[in-house]
Amino acid sequence: MADKTIKIGLVGFGTVGSGVAKILLEDCDYIKAKTGLKLELVKIVDVDTKKERPVKLPAGVLTNDLNSIVNDKDIQIAIELVGGTKIAKDIQLKMLAAGKDVITANKALLAEHGNELYTAAHKADKCIAFEASCAGGIPIISAIRTGLAANKIKAIYGIVNGTCNYILTNMTSKNESFRTALKQAQDKGYAEADPTLDISGGDSAHKLAILSSISFGCEIHPEDIFVEGIENIDIADIRYGHEMGYTLKLLAIGQKTAEGKISLRVHPSFIASENALARVDGPFNAISIFGHAVGHTMFYGRGAGMMPTASAIVADIIEVAMGNSKKLFKHLTLEPRNKDSIAKVDDLMSRFYIRLRVLDKPGTFAQITSILAKHEISLSGVLQHEEQNSNNVVPVIIITHQTQQKKISAALADFEKLEMVKNKPVCIRIVDIPQDGD
């Protein structure tokens, strides 16, 4: 059987683009031996054709003319690594219309316009492959779509933003403040100069929208997801949680509720310190998936970076070139978006960690507990350290039993009204990841 040459065009020659070019140029023989495919990187398009990059290209490959890919009938696969949602969308649509399969790492675009793009691809009889859009080098899209295809997915719990995990890990293990840990993440290249999208939880929500749409088979938009970021996390709460056996992680959670709805949320979460996800440190990502047949599985690896993300892009190239992606993609039909199928965050059942700073005087505890009683919230633990300070204000930590979000919100509002409560109460959800016990 003659080996097949596959011509590839790449749009966006940044960090990940350089990694893809590196693999395609350096490892093409190895890939050919493994797959029978001769992968040929024909064109790279970028507005900046002058910048020094960590990979040497053959002459004539780099250009700033997008049409050099669009109009080249021999280019079968177009990789979009531009980022953003406007130009990138136009590029993808143009490539599909020009008869090319599209590969992308663009989580924001797929989260916001995925179904529109998938429909365009179906019409053009082409496919969009997006392994690199979630969790970098971890083959999580392929795991959900093929390896776990026999399963009804019950829940996903993911650490899918390496920036946040790096910051929280350093706050936890080095006792650093949020600002210091963020600065270090920026120095290390794990956080952007403007880190908003990461630390706000927005990036995690984009990934959760993609992962949960393919897991649950329905269209999910970022605005269907309840999102809280890590910007206001105080190291004191990480320490108090730790004393009580919890580790703080920014989790992206998608789960089917008992009522058959889908609960979707990204927020700082206290999880049991012995849970496997609690031990996912630094810039690493991990995703726990619960399937009805397979039980608990977990996938761990680097969620970003030049070579790990390029690893996922090249895996997609191989699958697209073999024709396998297209067959799978044909059946990527998502039920239309339906707000009624999304659980309301007010109805969320959870345990909660609450920290109040209160005046240390008689009657304080009675007032706190009567507010909890009024809202039918039952206490499962209290922590109050003896503390010496001039203003007689002490922290009180409360752990609740399972209760509804709206009851907690009402109690927090009542706490704020109390004269003896000196700061806005801190409230962090405790997430009990199911045990798939023996």
Next chain:
Amino acid sequence: MADKTIKIGLVGFGTVGSGVAKILLEDCDYIKAKTGLKLELVKIVDVDTKKERPVKLPAGVLTNDLNSIVNDKDIQIAIELVGGTKIAKDIQLKMLAAGKDVITANKALLAEHGNELYTAAHKADKCIAFEASCAGGIPIISAIRTGLAANKIKAIYGIVNGTCNYILTNMTSKNESFRTALKQAQDKGYAEADPTLDISGGDSAHKLAILSSISFGCEIHPEDIFVEGIENIDIADIRYGHEMGYTLKLLAIGQKTAEGKISLRVHPSFIASENALARVDGPFNAISIFGHAVGHTMFYGRGAGMMPTASAIVADIIEVAMGNSKKLFKHLTLEPRNKDSIAKVDDLMSRFYIRLRVLDKPGTFAQITSILAKHEISLSGVLQHEEQNSNNVVPVIIITHQTQQKKISAALADFEKLEMVKNKPVCIRIVDIPQDGD
């Protein structure tokens, strides 16, 4: 596009076979919606057609006549779940010859005769899919063959036998003896009545042969693998190791050496207690894979059991039915077995844990250290607890720096000759799993 009906025959109606039947009967609508495939379980062949099973079959499906599958031209996929290496091999060859794709969970057969079967499948222009042969429900074969296809695999470290991991976990956490933990594993159904294949490391070696052959692209037989089981593990060593920061696991290791050879081994291994694999408990499996682009990835889940293994078999059914497995399988060509490419265990570089029971008298330590010096072994740690016993014999624990296996073997032989050494020395390898640091 009309949905495709795929007719399936299953040989072997035991635990896993029942799980497969359950998914195919109960979840066929769900799978059809996801994949467009109508999976129809047409025949199940088993010698025992009377036994009660946890799944109700339509009339006429169960038979003891293998030819009801072989001769049915409409059956495209045959699943072999018979186990063993003789009859199972005949069945697979017969199915391939009859023009059927084969799906199997039979690790022993593939480890011993994989290449012969793959060649037969290539000749028949059919494929063999074997996701369920390693690590049960974890989609590890698919991860190596597709998700990580862009990578040159540098090393695999796997906990791939749930029986051994269950036993070692209970020895570690419940302070149980090997015998007690084995008994409990048998009571729980995690160990066979004759547990030899599991506890000897043989089953792990079968899985390692499969995983490393597809990772490194060459034919590997179980006899190429150095194997030590857990039968002789003394709980005292688990405790001493724990004190020094190590957790004992039965690891299956395949790695490229600096000299370009492949080191293959299954043995009890002390790993750093903070390593992710150290926290894989009970019957769970996990496999760490290091790729040149992706860095460190880890895959975790249930390594056995009715539904997790059935999850992997049904994933294979879907991929085979779509035609994707066949395309990939075409390029499953393994370099012929070459003993020279396999690293000799004598040349293995490792750190070692050694426990001696010695007479507590002047000069003992001098004799031990002079033997180590003679073999150029350098000490990195020593542990000797004060101990009261009537015979004046005390345990001495030695941790070595990196050294060669053959030097340790020679030193152990010398120790045994010493009059003041009262038992056969215990020696356990310390495995330093690379850190993919930030």
